[in-house]
Amino acid sequence: MxxxxxxxxxxxxxxxxxxxxxxxxxxxxxxxxxxxxxxxxxxxxxxxxxxxxxxxxxxxxxxxxxxxxxxxxxxxxxxxxxxxxxxxxxxxxxxxxxxxxxxxxxLKNPDHLGKSHIQNLLSPLPEGYELKKIDATIAKEPSLHELSEDFITQFNSIDDFINRGVGFAVLNEGQVVCGATSFSIYDDGIEIEIATHPQHRRKGLATITASALIVDCLNRGIYPSWDGANNESVKLAEKLGYIFKESYDTYFINYIK
Structure with missing residues (x-):
């Protein structure tokens, strides 16, 4: 039992x-x-x-x-x-x-994340795109959840996310096309969740959105932890200043009860 x-x-x-x-x-x-x-x-x-x-x-x-x-x-x-x-x-x-x-x-070392370096990555967005901190209105936007189900679903509610979590989103024509949020939170920081719509990739949106989230965390004295799911995630992390530690085995289990 x-x-x-x-x-x-x-x-x-x-x-x-x-x-x-x-x-x-x-x-x-x-x-x-x-x-x-x-x-x-x-x-x-x-x-x-x-x-x-x-x-x-x-x-x-x-x-x-x-x-x-x-x-x-x-x-x-x-x-x-x-x-x-x-x-x-x-x-x-x-x-x-x-x-x-x-x-x-x-490696989880805040000294690796130079705030001035990351702020320099906050370059202007392409025309037609807008970076916003996720508020209750954006958190309710269906396009945010369609982009990634994991942006805020670990929290008890949207209000709980607004109170305890943090995130930034890039909007285009009113739709969320890139987001970076706290997938989870712990005493001293967050675990980052990031995703970009396939039709809006290779425009620097992920770099800018992640940079905004990381700077916000550093300003508040909490650590923005990064765990990579693929090679693209690794390259972006290293661009932001994270230092690779190791790869590790993960099992995807499709469990049918």
Whole structure:
């Protein structure tokens, strides 16, 4: 049997996940969002952290409870673990339903993000485009959610996002064509979510929007964490000043209950 941990008990899992170097995990274990599941409320030996489609496992993978947790998934999941034992267990339990690919980590050092350098990237937008901080009106705009379902959905509501999150958007003819937001939040910062409409790419919109978000975070003394999903994301991160750390295995699991 598995149990969901209340917010006030999640911090006890921090040592179990400490070497995974993910601010998304912190956003859950610090009680900001997501859910945490364990085999035992008092002395957990295996645990699952979920924030949106991101799912992390730690502890002992070679138990029946670990298998139960591996089935505690939504329809579409990006599963991340950091031991070969967990990888073997995932590949065994979800054989035929997984796709393994690489994501990309960067060093989390605010000294790498020179504010003057990033402000210089805030060049004028092409004609017809406008950069705006996301307010309640833009947060309700359907084109924002069509661009990425993950811009604000980890928050309890639009008001919750406005109160606790942050984001910037580029609009063209009233439609959001590029956005950069706090996918998740933790005590000392945010995890960035960024997307550009395919028809509006290669115009510098992502660079400008990300720069606006990063400068806003730095001005408020919080860290804008970046985790790359592809080579384009890596190149943009490095352009902004982030320093690549390593690639890591990620499992896309299409789980049909």
């Amino acid at each position: 598995i149990y969901e941990l209340s917010n006030d008990l999640r911090k006890k899992l921090i040592p179990m996940f400490d070497d995974m170097d993910s601010t998304i995990i912190l956003s859950c274990l610090q009680g900001h969002m997501g859910s945490a599941w364990v085999d035992d409320l008092e002395n957990p030996t295996v645990a699952q952290v979920t924030v949106g489609i991101f799912v992390f496992f730690a502890g002992n993978p070679n138990t029946k409870i670990a298998e139960e947790l591996l089935y505690n998934l939504s329809d579409y999941n990006l599963v991340i673990v950091n031991t070969d034992e967990w990888k073997k267990r995932i590949e065994s339990v979800h054989k035929g339903s997984i796709e393994k690919f690489q994501r990309y980590k960067f």
